[in-house]
Amino acid sequence: MAMNTATSAEPMVRIEGLRKSFGNLEVLRDINLAVMPGEVVTIIGASGSGKSTLLRCINLLETPDAGHVWFHGADLAAEHVDVNRLREKIGMVFQGFNLFNNMNVLDNCTLAPVTLKKMKKPEAEQVAMRHLEAVGLANFAKADVNNLSGGQKQRVAIARALCMQPDLMLFDEPTSALDPEIVGEVLEVMRGLARDGMTMVVVTHEMQFAKTVSDRVVFMDKGIIAEEGSPAEIFGSPKHPRTREFLARYLDDKSDE
Amino acid sequence: MSSALSGEQTEPRRRGKIASFFLDDHRYVLLGTSVVALVGMLLSSQPRPEMSFLAKAFTVELVMYYLLAAWLVLSAVALVFKLTHWSNYAETAPFTKPAVRRVLRYIAYVVWAITLVLIVDRVVMGVASAWSVAVTATERPGDDFLQNILWMFWVSRDTYLVGVTTTIELAVIGTVVAFFLALVLVFCRIQTIDKPDNDFIRFWKVVGSGFAKVYSTVVRGTPMMVQAMIIYYGVVGVLSGTGLTATEMNAVWSPFVAGLVTVSLNSTAYMMEVLRGGIASVDKGQAEAARSLGLSQLQTMVKVVFPQGIKYAIPGLSNELVINIKDSSVLSIISVFDLTFGARTVGGNYYQYFPAFLIAAVIYLILTMIATWLLGKFARRFDVKVETMGSTSDQPVKVEE
Numbered sequence: 083m084a085m086n087t088a089t090s091a092e093p094m095v096r097i098e099g100l101r102k103s104f105g106n107l108e109v110l111r112d113i114n115l116a117v118m119p120g121e122v123v124t125i126i127g128a129s130g131s132g133k134s135t136l137l138r139c140i141n142l143l144e145t146p147d148a149g150h151v152w153f154h155g156a157d158l159a160a161e162h163v164d165v166n167r168l169r170e171k172i173g174m175v176f177q178g179f180n181l182f183n184n185m186n187v188l189d190n191c192t193l194a195p196v197t198l199k200k201m202k203k204p205e206a207e208q209v210a211m212r213h214l215e216a217v218g219l220a221n222f223a224k225a226d227v228n229n230l231s232g233g234q235k236q237r238v239a240i241a242r243a244l245c246m247q248p249d250l251m252l253f254d255e256p257t258s259a260l261d262p263e264i265v266g267e268v269l270e271v272m273r274g275l276a277r278d279g280m281t282m283v284v285v286t287h288e289m290q291f292a293k294t295v296s297d298r299v300v301f302m303d304k305g306i307i308a309e310e311g312s313p314a315e316i317f318g319s320p321k322h323p324r325t326r327e328f329l330a331r332y333l334d335d336k337s338d339e
Numbered sequence: 340m341s342s343a344l345s346g347e348q349t350e351p352r353r354r355g356k357i358a359s360f361f362l363d364d365h366r367y368v369l370l371g372t373s374v375v376a377l378v379g380m381l382l383s384s385q386p387r388p389e390m391s392f393l394a395k396a397f398t399v400e401l402v403m404y405y406l407l408a409a410w411l412v413l414s415a416v417a418l419v420f421k422l423t424h425w426s427n428y429a430e431t432a433p434f435t436k437p438a439v440r441r442v443l444r445y446i447a448y449v450v451w452a453i454t455l456v457l458i459v460d461r462v463v464m465g466v467a468s469a470w471s472v473a474v475t476a477t478e479r480p481g482d483d484f485l486q487n488i489l490w491m492f493w494v495s496r497d498t499y500l501v502g503v504t505t506t507i508e509l510a511v512i513g514t515v516v517a518f519f520l521a522l523v524l525v526f527c528r529i530q531t532i533d534k535p536d537n538d539f540i541r542f543w544k545v546v547g548s549g550f551a552k553v554y555s556t557v558v559r560g561t562p563m564m565v566q567a568m569i570i571y572y573g574v575v576g577v578l579s580g581t582g583l584t585a586t587e588m589n590a591v592w593s594p595f596v597a598g599l600v601t602v603s604l605n606s607t608a609y610m611m612e613v614l615r616g617g618i619a620s621v622d623k624g625q626a627e628a629a630r631s632l633g634l635s636q637l638q639t640m641v642k643v644v645f646p647q648g649i650k651y652a653i654p655g656l657s658n659e660l661v662i663n664i665k666d667s668s669v670l671s672i673i674s675v676f677d678l679t680f681g682a683r684t685v686g687g688n689y690y691q692y693f694p695a696f697l698i699a700a701v702i703y704l705i706l707t708m709i710a711t712w713l714l715g716k717f718a719r720r721f722d723v724k725v726e727t728m729g730s731t732s733d734q735p736v737k738v739e740e
Contacts, residue, residue: 141631143627162535162536163534164535165537169632170629170633173631173632174628176628178622181628182628182629184647193629193642194629197642198638230377252631
């Protein structure tokens with residue numbers, strides 16, 4: 083992971099002319115985006131603006147209709163590409179946690195390394211324990227995932243993704259399904275990851291997180307990237323009227339609480 | 340009744356339903372126990388069976404009879420009292436005092452005990468004596484229905500035993516074979532084209548899924564009786580071209596084998612749909628999470644989706660065993676010697692189909708009840724609830740498209 087911090091000229095992810103429709107609904111219209119190694123990019127925007135779909139196109143959980151998604155120079159959108167190999171290097175954290183219900187916490191973490199990296203079980207468990215420790219859940223290794231709280235589940239999900247030693251982590255609204263008082267514990271783990279130099283693309287409604295952690299903020303509106311820039315630019319002096327509108331409404335809502 | 344008991348108030352205790360029924364005082368003790376007493380008196384007026392032990396103690400039964408009658412009289416008095424003191428029965432009647440109620444409860448025990456003795460004497464001993472007549476009789480006993488049916492069962496016990504064994508074999512082996520076939524078939528059925536697949540794999544996925552679809556439609560859309568005929572006579576037709584003798588043919592392709600094949604193939608289609616339903620109810624996020632980690636479609640199915648889907652499908656799958664116990668009866672059309680065929684044989688031997696099939700029905704019921712009970716125990720280990728009794732395979736399986 084340390085090597086990712088070095089800024090190289092080659093972006094880790096490059097998206098070009100990405101389009102995606104569900105039926106008649108155009109969700110993504112001509113998206114262009116590049117993510118450099120070690121960069122933390124947050125994607126903000128109103129519900130239905132295509133944030134999650136964009137994220138899911140990066141590891142091909144959604145198949146793009148047109149355009150290219152390059153990851154480490156390989157085009158994910160090409161026919162017959164071995165997406166499984168590429169996905170091993172792209173971790174994803176979901177809004178609904180999606181922990182495997184038929185396994186305990188440790189097995190959730192070791193499934194992919196044992197299956198895909200041909201790692202021996204004890205070795206994989208060692209790695210998993212290290213990651214569980216990092217998210218503060220080493221004591222829960224043998225616990226049934228259904229008995230965990232939302233915050234604990236999400237931290238396990240992050241540990242599970244990290245066990246594959248990914249180069250890139252995708253976060254799809256990781257805190258939206260959580261109670262307000264436990265959002266912090268998940269964000270703390272994500273902050274730690276960002277500090278360690280992990281390349282991250284985060285779809286979020288946590289503006290404070292976007293402001294303080296990200297290197298770049300992308301504002302999406304109706305399937306296009308309306309504006310992108312440093313957190314200072316986007317939150318300080320947004321240029322696009324839709325960005326201003328969105329942030330104003332968002333900050334209003336927040337001040338009500 | 341003695342008033343010495345009246346002082347104490349027993350605090351209400353929490354009891355289970357059955358314990359409460361026997362140990363608590365009830366408002367309707369007179370009414371309810373009257374019915375029990377009436378049953379006892381009716382039994383007492385029945386003719387005594389041969390093995391009746393009360394026949395030797397006539398006075399005892401007489402005393403019991405009058406005790407029951409006395410209870411009825413007491414209840415009648417209470418009823419009259421209730422009718423005449425409708426508005427203030429609770430305050431005026433002697434029957435509602437706590438001490439009296441308790442004594443009434445004790446007397447009710449006696450009434451129950453007497454009736455139970457009479458039930459044993461008349462019903463249990465009646466069946467026992469009919470049984471002893473049936474097993475010793477050299478030819479059909481007279482007109483007594485019970486003796487007759489027990490005699491038929493006893494005389495034809497070997498036939499029934501063969502039938503039951505065959506039915507169990509068909510159902511158990513058929514269900515187990517069908518389960519594994521259904522696993523394979525549902526695996527084909529849910530294949531979808533995945534990005535890394537080459538054209539060869541894509542072709543076979545389309546073929547496999549199409550085959551599973553057609554198979555399910557055809558098998559679930561035709562009656563098992565017809566399927567049995569087609570399978571049996573179809574293979575017989577093919578084999579007859581090979582010049583085998585009838586005995587040789589029967590060794591390879593007996594009605595039992597044909598029946599087993601029919602049950603297995605038929606059940607496969609239903610089990611596949613049950614499995615598909617179970618798999619469909621697994622949250623899509625489970626598969627997405629697995630794919631996002633880099634697991635292939637196959638690995639995702641085997642490690643994540645199938646184990647969860649099968650768990651959801653256990654109630655439906657175990658139901659299939661119960662269905663097969665019952666539905667294998669249609670295989671008697673190709674002369675598989677199952678319980679139904681056995682009953683028909685017995686009925687034909689004595690020109691008495693009604694008792695023969697009554698016996699079969701009782702045996703089927705016992706079989707399905709045992710199967711349901713065992714499967715329930717089995718399913719509880721997996722933490723799932725089961726439906727109580729199997730439906731027939733005619734019930735359409737829910738299919739989501």
